[in-house]
Amino acid sequence: xxxxxxxxxxxxxxxxxxxxxxxxxxxxxxxxxxxxxxxxxxxxxxxxxxxxxxxxxxxxxxxxxxxxxxxxxxxxxxxxxxxxxxxxxxxxxxxxxxxxxxxxxxxxxxxxxxxxxxxxxxxxxxxxxxxxxxxxxxxxxxxxxxxxxxxxxxxxxxxxxxxxxxxxxxxxxxxxxxxxxxxxxxxxxxxxxxxxxxxxxxxxxxxxxxxxxxxxxxxxxxxxx
Amino acid sequence: xxxxxxxxxxxxxxxxxxxxxxxxxxxxxxxxxxxxxxxxxxxxxxxxxxxxxxxxxxxxxxxxxxxxxxxxxxxxxxxxxxxxxxxxxxxxxxxxxxxxxxxxxxxxxxxxxxxxxxxxxxxxxxxxxxxxxxxxxxxxxxxxxxxxxxxxxxxxxxxxxxxxxxxxxxxxxxxxxxxxxxxxxxxxxxxxxxxxxxxxxxxxxxxxxxxxxxxxxxxxxxxxxxxxxxxxxxxxxxxxxxxxxxxxxxxxxxx
Numbered sequence: 290x291x292x293x294x295x296x297x298x299x300x301x302x303x304x305x306x307x308x309x310x311x312x313x314x315x316x317x318x319x320x321x322x323x324x325x326x327x328x329x330x331x332x333x334x335x336x337x338x339x340x341x342x343x344x345x346x347x348x349x350x351x352x353x354x355x356x357x358x359x360x361x362x363x364x365x366x367x368x369x370x371x372x373x374x375x376x377x378x379x380x381x382x383x384x385x386x387x388x389x390x391x392x393x394x395x396x397x398x399x400x401x402x403x404x405x406x407x408x409x410x411x412x413x414x415x416x417x418x419x420x421x422x423x424x425x426x427x428x429x430x431x432x433x434x435x436x437x438x439x440x441x442x443x444x445x446x447x448x449x450x451x452x453x454x455x456x457x458x459x460x461x462x463x464x465x466x467x468x469x470x471x472x473x474x475x476x477x478x479x480x481x482x483x484x485x486x487x488x489x490x491x492x493x494x495x496x497x498x499x500x501x502x503x504x505x506x507x508x509x510x511x512x513x514x
Numbered sequence: 515x516x517x518x519x520x521x522x523x524x525x526x527x528x529x530x531x532x533x534x535x536x537x538x539x540x541x542x543x544x545x546x547x548x549x550x551x552x553x554x555x556x557x558x559x560x561x562x563x564x565x566x567x568x569x570x571x572x573x574x575x576x577x578x579x580x581x582x583x584x585x586x587x588x589x590x591x592x593x594x595x596x597x598x599x600x601x602x603x604x605x606x607x608x609x610x611x612x613x614x615x616x617x618x619x620x621x622x623x624x625x626x627x628x629x630x631x632x633x634x635x636x637x638x639x640x641x642x643x644x645x646x647x648x649x650x651x652x653x654x655x656x657x658x659x660x661x662x663x664x665x666x667x668x669x670x671x672x673x674x675x676x677x678x679x680x681x682x683x684x685x686x687x688x689x690x691x692x693x694x695x696x697x698x699x700x701x702x703x704x705x706x707x708x709x710x711x712x713x714x715x716x717x718x719x720x721x722x723x724x725x726x727x728x729x730x731x732x733x734x735x736x737x738x739x740x741x742x743x744x745x746x747x748x749x750x751x752x753x754x755x756x757x758x759x760x761x762x763x764x765x766x767x768x769x
Contacts (some may be wrong), residue, residue: 322711361691378678378692379643461687462648479576479651 296489298465299473306469307449310388314396314445317389322400340397343390348454354385358461379461387455395444403437404430440504447500537740538566540586542577545681545729546617546654546699550760557752558744564741565740573680575651581606581732588735589745591727593617594653598730607730615762616648616746617702617725619657623693626711631715633665636695641674645684645693653725658697661721700761
């Protein structure tokens with residue numbers, strides 16, 4: 290076997306984290322994107338900027354704030370402790386919480402673009418045929434925005450796989466809990482285990498390339514359809 | 515065009531400002547040296563005015579890897595003498611390898627009275643997180659692991675461990691309240707700021723291999739008089755006093 294047991298454990302953990310984060314962001318990101326695409330509110334600018342922040346913010350800034358906020362003395366930490374969950378740093382759900390923020394723009398922005406490109410027309414037609422706004426959303430907007438959903442999900446998933454800095458700051462490097470593939474590679478390099486680092490890096494390189502290839506290969510078809 | 519001119523002016527100013535100093539060295543130091551080194555630096559600058567000494571802190575294993583990949587460090591202060599030895603063997607550093615301290619490890623806590631603790635106390639269910647520097651590349655973490663293995667607690671405590679990148683991050687995990695106990699160096703536990711925040715228990719040095727710390731001048735630094743001067747300064751009276759203050763045992767001293 291080319292990969293060690295701990296490497297495989299790290300890959301599984303990474304896939305689990307990315308799947309959970311993508312799932313949560315589909316639920317959380319869709320209403321945000323929908324609202325951003327349709328609103329004329331003054332809050333559109335600030336909220337859009339807030340969602341996009343992780344694109345430009347150093348992961349260390351996010352990691353620092355999250356470490357304090359999720360710690361036992363922070364607001365999030367106090368809440369999770371009161372709920373009986375305990376503080377979130379060094380836990381799988383702590384990584385999920387951080388990744389939801391970190392990967393938010395990769396979900397919201399493609400969805401927002403998709404919703405905006407539908408325009409108000411199809412929904413007005415649906416309304417004139419007696420559909421409620423909720424009905425119109427599910428039976429008209431969602432199917433039309435399907436390419437956007439696929440792009441957004443793939444990008445969110447891939448971006449979470451590629452997360453490193455935030456995890457390093459709040460993860461505590463625990464095997465099977467917070468030691469994701471990117472951190473495992475870093476550890477291999479630090480310990481001069483270049484061979485293992487090469488193998489795991491190759492896996493991630495091929496994975497990332499294939500993801501992007503799928504995305505780009507699939508896009509032209511989406512336009513035709 | 516105006517913007518382009520402005521850019522050129524700004525860029526040339528930035529270039530000038532870096533070329534102004536007489537001599538400059540970059541020191542890679544084990545993170546446990548952070549507080550002691552900052553005092554040493556102040557003393558050294560007084561004795562050698564006009565020069566610039568830049569210090570980069572991190573785990574010794576990390577600095578060791580970086581130097582092998584051509585990092586621009588002139589001196590390397592390692593918490594484990596094995597790293598400088600390896601660099602000399604590979605021709606990336608120049609002998610002599612000079613010991614400067616022997617480190618000690620402690621249990622440190624900001625939420626509990628660590629002075630009454632022993633290693634057994636770590637099994638207390640109230641302690642859910644124990645932070646230590648990553649044993650994979652941080653010498654203090656390795657010694658912490660040895661000690662806990664020596665008393666037969668390592669496997670039992672495993673689910674509680676969180677690994678810091680180096681001594682600084684490990685301390686930060688405890689400081690932020692995210693871990694109740696950390697295994698950190700005595701030099702950190704005795705630091706004026708940290709000693710006010712928490713208490714410590716000194717782990718017996720009979721439980722682990724000695725933390726023999728040594729520095730070496732790298733190939734890059736070998737031609738620089740300032741690098742040699744900084745190294746020599748480590749054996750001065752002023753530095754020895756600072757090192758003792760931070761809980762380091764000095765080589766040659768009887769324990």
